[in-house]
Amino acid sequence: MEQMRGLDSAAAGKYGVDHHLLMENAGHSVYYVILREMGVRGRRFVVVAGVGNNGGDALVVARKLHSSGGSVRAFVVGDPSGYAGPALQNYEIASKIGIKLSTISGEAQLEELRSSLAWCDAVVDGLFGTGLSRDISGIHRSVIEEINAAGRTVFSVDIPSGIGGNDGRIYGAAVRATYTVTFGLPKLGNILYPGYYYGGKLFVSHISFPPELQDSPDIRTELNEPPELPWRPPWGHKGTFGKLLAVAGARNYYGAPYFSSLSFLKAGGGYSRLAAPRSVIPFIAARASEVVYLPMDETDSGALASSNAARVLELIDQHEIDVVVLGPGISLDQEAQSLTRTLAPKVERPLILDGDGLTAISSDPSVLRSREKPTVLTPHPGEMARLLGTSVGEVESNRVETARRAAKELNSYVVLKGAHSIIAYPDGRAFINMSGNSGMGTAGSGDVLTGTIAAMIGLGLDVGDAVRAGVFIHGLSGDLAAAAKGEDGITAEDVLQWLPAATKAMREDHDGTVRRYMPEVI
Numbered sequence: 114m115e116q117m118r119g120l121d122s123a124a125a126g127k128y129g130v131d132h133h134l135l136m137e138n139a140g141h142s143v144y145y146v147i148l149r150e151m152g153v154r155g156r157r158f159v160v161v162a163g164v165g166n167n168g169g170d171a172l173v174v175a176r177k178l179h180s181s182g183g184s185v186r187a188f189v190v191g192d193p194s195g196y197a198g199p200a201l202q203n204y205e206i207a208s209k210i211g212i213k214l215s216t217i218s219g220e221a222q223l224e225e226l227r228s229s230l231a232w233c234d235a236v237v238d239g240l241f242g243t244g245l246s247r248d249i250s251g252i253h254r255s256v257i258e259e260i261n262a263a264g265r266t267v268f269s270v271d272i273p274s275g276i277g278g279n280d281g282r283i284y285g286a287a288v289r290a291t292y293t294v295t296f297g298l299p300k301l302g303n304i305l306y307p308g309y310y311y312g313g314k315l316f317v318s319h320i321s322f323p324p325e326l327q328d329s330p331d332i333r334t335e336l337n338e339p340p341e342l343p344w345r346p347p348w349g350h351k352g353t354f355g356k357l358l359a360v361a362g363a364r365n366y367y368g369a370p371y372f373s374s375l376s377f378l379k380a381g382g383g384y385s386r387l388a389a390p391r392s393v394i395p396f397i398a399a400r401a402s403e404v405v406y407l408p409m410d411e412t413d414s415g416a417l418a419s420s421n422a423a424r425v426l427e428l429i430d431q432h433e434i435d436v437v438v439l440g441p442g443i444s445l446d447q448e449a450q451s452l453t454r455t456l457a458p459k460v461e462r463p464l465i466l467d468g469d470g471l472t473a474i475s476s477d478p479s480v481l482r483s484r485e486k487p488t489v490l491t492p493h494p495g496e497m498a499r500l501l502g503t504s505v506g507e508v509e510s511n512r513v514e515t516a517r518r519a520a521k522e523l524n525s526y527v528v529l530k531g532a533h534s535i536i537a538y539p540d541g542r543a544f545i546n547m548s549g550n551s552g553m554g555t556a557g558s559g560d561v562l563t564g565t566i567a568a569m570i571g572l573g574l575d576v577g578d579a580v581r582a583g584v585f586i587h588g589l590s591g592d593l594a595a596a597a598k599g600e601d602g603i604t605a606e607d608v609l610q611w612l613p614a615a616t617k618a619m620r621e622d623h624d625g626t627v628r629r630y631m632p633e634v635i
């Protein structure tokens with residue numbers, strides 16, 4: 114939000130696009146969405162305006178709806194003497210042009226609001242925008258509850274009132290919008306859950322900001338728009354599309370090694386090898402004949418013995434491995450953990466660390482510092498908390514900055530998994546991934562992600578691009594699975610089985626596939 118205010122003042126200062134113009138553009142963009150989504154003439158609208166600039170925007174909308182033949186009942190919530198600048202100007206105009214304008218200062222006026230909400234076809238929510246600074250109570254909260262109770266189509270101005278602009282959290286109560294039109298660029302609160310859910314269909318209006326403002330390098334957080342996949346030469350062979358070595362598995366963890374090694378092939382990778390404890394391999398081989406198996410020495414508990422380190426390094430050279438996955442399902446067995454800490458600094462290939470492999474390096478993250486080749490970490494919030502020595506609550510309350518911090522401190526590409534996974538680069542950039550659904554919160558889904566990212570490296574993408582493409586395609590695969598079977602019952606196997614279709618969609622219609630996940634720019 115602070116960045117947006119900076120853009121605002123830059124727009125006014127440098128280009129003369131002052132706040133009056135910005136407010137007019139903002140109001141018009143909401144009006145345009147209403148016109149396009151439901152029409153205006155003869156329709157009935159309740160406009161709820163707070164006494165800040167969000168309210169000012171809403172009064173511009175009221176003026177335009179009124180002018181185009183809509184029936185408008187506007188309610189100012191709070192003391193109109195609070196208006197200033199362009200918001201005051203729009204309040205004064207709204208007072209003169211024949212709009213039915215009431216002020217709600219207390220519970221006594223709620224009945225008039227309630228009957229108007231019953232009367233209207235749609236509500237314009239301009240109570241709070243990015244100025245929301247604390248939990249909502251009193252009359253503001255009652256108004257939000259009335260809007261939600263009325264069950265009408267709601268167009269929220271900039272952000273659903275009650276959603277925090279920087280964190281997407283609900284500040285006491287929040288409007289459940291059908292549409293949100295946000296200005297300039299999306300705020301984190303428009304994109305992070307639950308804010309993203311409360312916003313309904315999201316539109317972005319650049320409110321006539323010049324591109325050089327929107328594309329400013331100072332903006333270090335973006336939506337994940339993954340790159341096109343590299344071309345597949347028709348004369349390609351297994352080696353052309355990447356050779357994986359997955360070091361994974363333990364006696365009671367058959368799924369992780371299976372999912373991480375097979376998903377590599379399902380997402381387009383060329384040749385997949387799995388180094389797993391000797392006794393585990395027959396069970397996995399029965400399910401994945403396409404993977405080549407390397408039986409490894411094991412401890413009494415059936416985990417990878419630490420004595421395997423030299424052999425793994427030899428195998429990497431012998432088979433000209435391109436990318437290594439280390440950790441899925443290796444268990445907390447001390448030897449497997451120490452094997453991971455021994456291998457991590459020595460693997461001179463792009464390395465993806467996941468699952469219990471992350472736990473192994475959590476006790477000594479410095480083992481990554483000496484690595485020259487890129488490192489990718491794919492923690493869920495619990496693993497991230499262990500990596501950073503903090504709590505899950507801390508991680509979840511500030512997902513973007515936590516991922517950014519981890520990427521910098523560990524000099525790695527970090528995927529903080531969860532609803533809207535966050536991808537952070539060592540250089541400080543962060544990307545919010547928009548594909549995926551709640552059905553993917555299921556055992557093994559993360560293992561499918563590691564093989565998918567590895568496949569993108571195998572196809573030839575730079576590691577940063579490979580992480581962004583892998584996370585997006587993994588989520589897309591889960592969405593295709595959910596579309597076919599519903600979110601409740603999909604399992605990691607479904608996410609795995611839909612990977613080819615997801616990769617195919619990216620090849621056949623990259624722009625269309627990605628655009629479906631992006632807010633519509635109007």
Ligand SMILES: NC(=O)C1=CN([C@@H]2O[C@H](COP(=O)(O)OP(=O)(O)OC[C@H]3O[C@@H](n4cnc5c(N)ncnc54)[C@H](O)[C@@H]3O)[C@@H](O)[C@H]2O)[C@H](O)CC1
Pocket residue numbers: 117121135136139163164165166167168169170240241242243244245246247248249250253270271272296297320
């Ligand atoms: N480039 C842009 O992004 C543009 C943004 N515009 C609009 O401006 C709002 C932000 O307006 P602001 O005046 O800063 O605050 P709000 O209108 O969001 O809030 C009103 C007012 O409410 C007070 N307040 C905060 N929290 C509470 C609370 N819990 N209870 C009661 N009152 C509260 C606080 O004093 C606020 O000032 C942005 O969202 C856009 O809609 C421009 O108009 C267009 C360009």
Ligand SMILES: [K+]
Pocket residue numbers: 167238239240241242269270271272273274
């Ligand atoms: K709002």
